[in-house]
Amino acid sequence: MSNLSKLEFLALDISGKSYLSWVLDAEIHLIAMGLANTIQENNQASNQNRAKAMIFLRHHLDEGLKMEYLTVKDPLVLWNNLKDRYDHLKLVVFPQARYDWIYLRLQDFKSISEYNSSMFKIISQLKSCGENITDHDMLEKTFSTFPASSMLLQQQYREMGFKKYFELISHLLVAEQHNDLLMKNHESRPTGSMPFPEVNTAIFHQSRRERGRGRGRGRG
Numbered sequence: 029m030s031n032l033s034k035l036e037f038l039a040l041d042i043s044g045k046s047y048l049s050w051v052l053d054a055e056i057h058l059i060a061m062g063l064a065n066t067i068q069e070n071n072q073a074s075n076q077n078r079a080k081a082m083i084f085l086r087h088h089l090d091e092g093l094k095m096e097y098l099t100v101k102d103p104l105v106l107w108n109n110l111k112d113r114y115d116h117l118k119l120v121v122f123p124q125a126r127y128d129w130i131y132l133r134l135q136d137f138k139s140i141s142e143y144n145s146s147m148f149k150i151i152s153q154l155k156s157c158g159e160n161i162t163d164h165d166m167l168e169k170t171f172s173t174f175p176a177s178s179m180l181l182q183q184q185y186r187e188m189g190f191k192k193y194f195e196l197i198s199h200l201l202v203a204e205q206h207n208d209l210l211m212k213n214h215e216s217r218p219t220g221s222m223p224f225p226e227v228n229t230a231i232f233h234q235s236r237r238e239r240g241r242g243r244g245r246g247r248g
Contacts (some may be wrong), residue, residue: 035087035088036053036057036088037049037050037053037054037057037088037139038050038088039087039088039089039090040051040088040089040090040093040110041090041092042090042093042096042119043093043095044113044114047110047114047115047117048117048118048121048153048156048157049152049156051110051111051156052155052156054084054085054088055067057084058081058084060078061080061081061084063077063080063084063103065077065079066078066080066081066103066104067081067103067104067107069104069106071104077103078101078103081103082100082101082102082103082106084101085106085107086106088090090100097109100179111226114189117182118156118157118158121156121157122151122153122154122157122159124153125150125153125157125159126154126159128146128150128153128208129150129151129154129161129169132146132147132169132173134170134173134174134175135173135174135175135176136173139204140200140201140204141171141201143170144197144201146169147166147169151166163191163192165218166193167190167193170193170196170197171186185199185200
């Protein structure tokens with residue numbers, strides 16, 4: 029609260045396109061500030077805490093929304109007004125997020141990082157709509173969408189018994205980095221083309237010249 033010029037997360041604009049992520053961010057920050065009860069029904073929050081929560085919420089609204097809700101002084105009223113206005117966006121986001129989750133496949137991505145980023149983006153959208161995705165779901169999604177050419181590798185990873193998604197993805201990222209390094213080494217110097225060090229080459233030619241002069245003098 030000491031630095032009101034700084035936004036902890038993006039302000040909600042009047043179009044409401046960021047409302048679902050804005051709600052999560054706002055709620056998490058209110059919990060951290062000890063003000064979560066100010067947006068709960070029938071709360072007994074003090075006037076001071078309500079004022080703090082109201083200042084925080086208004087600080088994260090764009091100017092258009094601030095003007096529309098200029099007379100609202102209770103954070104619960106503001107919270108419910110915004111919910112009534114924008115909560116319908118879940119009806120648009122959820123079907124698309126479910127579709128993206130169903131058709132998410134590891135084999136469709138060029139890198140593990142791209143797959144991982146897409147995975148968390150979809151999960152974030154699903155969670156904002158009230159659907160929870162577990163580590164087991166994430167592990168199964170990854171195992172079941174390995175490229176067909178890597179079925180043996182997929183089975184080996186299954187047998188390692190990962191319980192957390194991040195454990196599997198960490199192993200995949202390390203393996204990918206090792207593979208990239210091997211490919212770069214191979215491309216820079218194909219098999220059987222070990223370069224002869226320049227210093228050794230110079231010494232080799234000098235040695236031959238000296239031996240040649242020595243043999244000439246002996247024969248003379």
